[in-house]
Amino acid sequence: MTRALGAARYGSVLTFALAGLLCGTFTVRLPALVHRLQLTESSVGVALLCWGLGALLTMQLMRVVMAKVGSSGVLRVAAPLCAASLVLVAVAPSFPTMVAAATLFGMAFGVVDVGMNAQGSTVEQAYGRPLMSGMHAGWCVGAISAGLLGTAAIAAGLSFTAHLVMIALVSLPASLAIGRTYLSEPAAEGTSGTRGTSGKRGRMPGIVYLLGAITFGAFMIEGVVADWNGLYLLGTLGAPESVAALGYPVFEAGMLAARLSGDRLRDRYGARGLIVTSGAAAAATFLLVIAAPSAPLAVTGMFFVGLSVATISPMALSLAGTATDRPGPAIAQAGAMGYAGLLLGPVVVGFLSTATSLRAALGIAVALGLLVAVAGRFLPAVMRTAAPPAGRARPHETDGTAGDAADKTAADAGGVPEHLPVAA
Secondary structure (H helix, E strand, O other), X not given: OOHHHHHHHHHHHHHHHHHHHHHHHHHHOHHHHHHHHOOOHHHHHHHHHHHHHHHHHXXXXXXXXXXXXXXXXXXXHHHHHHXXXXXXXXXXXXHHHHHHHHHHHHHHHHHHHHHHHHHHHHHHHHHOOOOXXXXXXXXXXXXXXXXXXXXXXXXXXXXXXXXXXXHHHHHHHHXXXXXXXXXXXXXXXXXXXXXXXXXXXXXXXXXXXXXXXXXXXXHHHHHHHHHHHHHHHHHHOOOOHHHHOOHHHHHXXXXXXXXXXXXXXXXXXXXXXXXXXXXXXXXXHHHHHHHOOOHHHHHHHHHHHHHHHOOHHHHHHHHHHHOOOOHHHHHHHHHHHHHHHHHHHHHHHHHXXXXXXXXHHOHHHHHHHHHHHHHHOOOOOOOOOOOOOOOOOOOXXXXXXXXXXXXXXXXXXXOOOOOOOOOO
C-alpha cells in the first residue's frame, strides 16, 4: 500500500466526518433557530424541504459533472462551499432569507454527498477490499461530535449564530487540507453513456427498486430522527434545550456501534435476515421512544433506534450494486429513492404534527420500520457480493450459515474472504 493510498483512505473518512459535523450542527440547533425566528413546526418543514430539494437538484446534476472532473475535483470545491454556506444559515435575519440559505446549504451538501461516496468507492477499488462501511462510520463520528459540541455550546450560552459560524470557520480550512489527499479516478472511456448500457438508460431489475424502497424507509426514519427528535424532546416531553440536543448524538452513537460491527453481523445472519430483523427492531424501539413518559427514557431509546436502523441502508445500497452488471446506475437508482425518503419524512412529520400532534406524527417511523421488515422478506436468500479485483475469486454471500465455506472457496482460489475485518 502506498502512502498516497493510505492518506486517501483517511481523507475519505475525514470527509464523511466533516459532512456529519456540518449537517449535525444544523440539526441539533434547530430548536434554537425556531426560537430565534419564531417559526412554527410547518415552517421548519418548509425550510427542511428546501434544503432537501437543493440537495436532490445538485445530486442529479452531478451525474454529468462527475464524468468530467471526477470526485476529487468536485470535493475540493464543494466541501469548502458547504462550510461557507453554513455561515449564511447562521446569519439569516428572517424566514425567507433563512430558507434561501438552507437551500444553498442543501445544494452544496448534495455535491459533497455524491462526491464523497464516489471518492470512497475509488479508494475502496484501489484497496481491493470493502471499506465503505468504515467510511460511513466516519459520518456518525462527525454527527456525534456535532451533538456534543452543540450541548456544550448551549450550556455555555453560545448563540445559534455564533455556534454555526465557529463550526464553519473550523471546517473551511479543514476541508481545504483534506482535499489534498483525494485520489483521481481512472480516466473514463466515455461520458455519453453508462458502462454496460450501450448509451441507453435501460430499466433496472425489479430487485433494485425493492432495495430502493428499503433504502427509502431507512433514510426516512433517519431523517425523522435527525430533524424532529430535538423538537419532540423539547416541546412534547419538556426537556431543557441542553438535554434535547443529546437525542441526536445518542442516536448516532447507536448508528456508529452498529456500522462498526455491521459486516460481521451480515456475515453471520445474512443480508436478508439482518434487514428484516433491523426493520422490526427499528419499529419496536421507535414505538418505545414515542411512548416514553420522560426525556431521559426517550433519549436512551434513541440509541436503540440508531442501533436498529444503522445497517439497513448500507446493506441495501451494497446489494443494489451487485444486483446487476451495471453497479453505478443501480446504486444511483436505489440511492435516489433513499434520499427521496430523507427529504419527504421530515416534511410529512411537520405537516402531520400541525394537524394532530408531534407525538402522533412520529408514528410514521414505526410504520416505516414494519414496511422495511416486510419488504426484506421478498429479497432472495442468496445474493452476489461485490465484484472483486481482477485475479481475486468471488466468495458467495450466504444467509450466514456458510461463512467458513465461503472463506475456503476464496482461499482455494488464492483470494481473500471479503468479510474479513478491515484493518488499518
